[in-house]
Amino acid sequence: MSGGRTRLGRPAGAAAPEAASRLDEATARYVEAELDAVLQGYEDLLPAEDLAWMRERLRESVDDDPSLAELASAARPRSVDRSTELPTQAPKPSVKKAERGGRR
Amino acid sequence: MSTTAIAPHIDDEPTELDAPEREPPYVADPPPPPPKDPAEERALVAQALPLVAQMARRVQRELGGRGDVDELESVGRSALVDAVRAHDPARAPLLGFVALRLRWAMLDAVRRDSHVRGRAARASAMGALLRVAEGDPIERPSPESSEASLQRRFRQALDARAAALVVGLAAASEPPPEELDPEQAALRLSARRAIAEAVATLPERQRALVERHYFGDERFDDIARSLGVSKSWASRLHAQAMRALAERLRELA
Numbered sequence: 001m002s003g004g005r006t007r008l009g010r011p012a013g014a015a016a017p018e019a020a021s022r023l024d025e026a027t028a029r030y031v032e033a034e035l036d037a038v039l040q041g042y043e044d045l046l047p048a049e050d051l052a053w054m055r056e057r058l059r060e061s062v063d064d065d066p067s068l069a070e071l072a073s074a075a076r077p078r079s080v081d082r083s084t085e086l087p088t089q090a091p092k093p094s095v096k097k098a099e100r101g102g103r104r
Numbered sequence: 105m106s107t108t109a110i111a112p113h114i115d116d117e118p119t120e121l122d123a124p125e126r127e128p129p130y131v132a133d134p135p136p137p138p139p140k141d142p143a144e145e146r147a148l149v150a151q152a153l154p155l156v157a158q159m160a161r162r163v164q165r166e167l168g169g170r171g172d173v174d175e176l177e178s179v180g181r182s183a184l185v186d187a188v189r190a191h192d193p194a195r196a197p198l199l200g201f202v203a204l205r206l207r208w209a210m211l212d213a214v215r216r217d218s219h220v221r222g223r224a225a226r227a228s229a230m231g232a233l234l235r236v237a238e239g240d241p242i243e244r245p246s247p248e249s250s251e252a253s254l255q256r257r258f259r260q261a262l263d264a265r266a267a268a269l270v271v272g273l274a275a276a277s278e279p280p281p282e283e284l285d286p287e288q289a290a291l292r293l294s295a296r297r298a299i300a301e302a303v304a305t306l307p308e309r310q311r312a313l314v315e316r317h318y319f320g321d322e323r324f325d326d327i328a329r330s331l332g333v334s335k336s337w338a339s340r341l342h343a344q345a346m347r348a349l350a351e352r353l354r355e356l357a
Contacts, residue, residue: 075254
């Protein structure tokens with residue numbers, strides 16, 4: 001059961017859940033992070049199998065409940081969106097690089 | 105140095121979310137709907153019948169794929185007519201209402217009758233989760249709410265639901281389910297003890313609801329009746345108890 005999953009039941013290497021049809025990708029990522037935080041409190045209390053099962057049920061409960069899904073979407077930190085954006089222009093050189101360049 | 109006072113954002117002020125929770129305002133149960141015409145009832149039952157198989161598959165999946173789906177369908181068929189009779193078209197759409205009632209009936213049957221205790225514990229936990237969703241309706245986010253307050257509300261909603269699952273799983277673990285290995289069984293038992301201790305600190309009515317339903321295996325409706333409160337209000341008290349338990353368990357962790 002726990003093969004390929006973290007101790008908190010998150011599919012290893014997966015940012016977003018497999019079945020979160022009501023949620024957009026950024027909200028799904030936020031929900032996963034919140035589930036990590038909530039389930040962490042029970043890590044010493046329950047077996048890994050229970051934690052993985054709880055994660056699935058909680059994720060489904062967000063997906064099934066339009067009000068809760070809407071709250072998740074509204075609560076999602078807007079800055080998270082930037083992590084998925086491609087840079088539109090070349091990054092500015094760092095100060096140290098610019099200084100090194102200036103000394104040459 | 106600037107002397108401009110910065111007014112605190114309204115969401116930085118203490119809110120009712122931060123204050124110790126008082127009991128929610130009393131909510132009476134809605135009156136039963138008027139009886140339906142037999143022909144209308146038959147037509148509604150026929151319309152809702154496909155939900156029995158759908159819900160049976162869903163509940164089986166929720167319980168980890170264990171058990172016999174035919175047994176769940178049988179429970180669903182028995183519960184279908186009552187669900188249609190209890191439906192009030194003025195309050196909810198038929199199919200959503202019936203689906204929820206069927207899910208409840210199936211989870212309740214597994215919780216009471218399953219010979220596999222791990223499956224019974226999961227059914228108890230799912231029942232607790234559904235009850236929190238019922239007693240803790242989520243208000244639509246207001247455009248004026250700050251990100252921080254929305255995040256706090258979302259975390260509280262998840263916390264209450266997680267606590268409900270933990271209470272359901274752990275309370276039904278005495279004796280530990282035979283399919284668990286000794287280490288897992290020991291964890292469940294220590295969780296049960298931790299939760300029992302946390303439950304003992306709840307206000308009287310919340311404690312009575314949680315102890316008698318999850319640890320004493322009494323029906324929720326019967327406990328509400330014996331406490332002299334409506335089932336709707338008992339559901340709200342239950343949700344409040346789960347929010348409080350989430351906090352207590354976090355302190356313990």
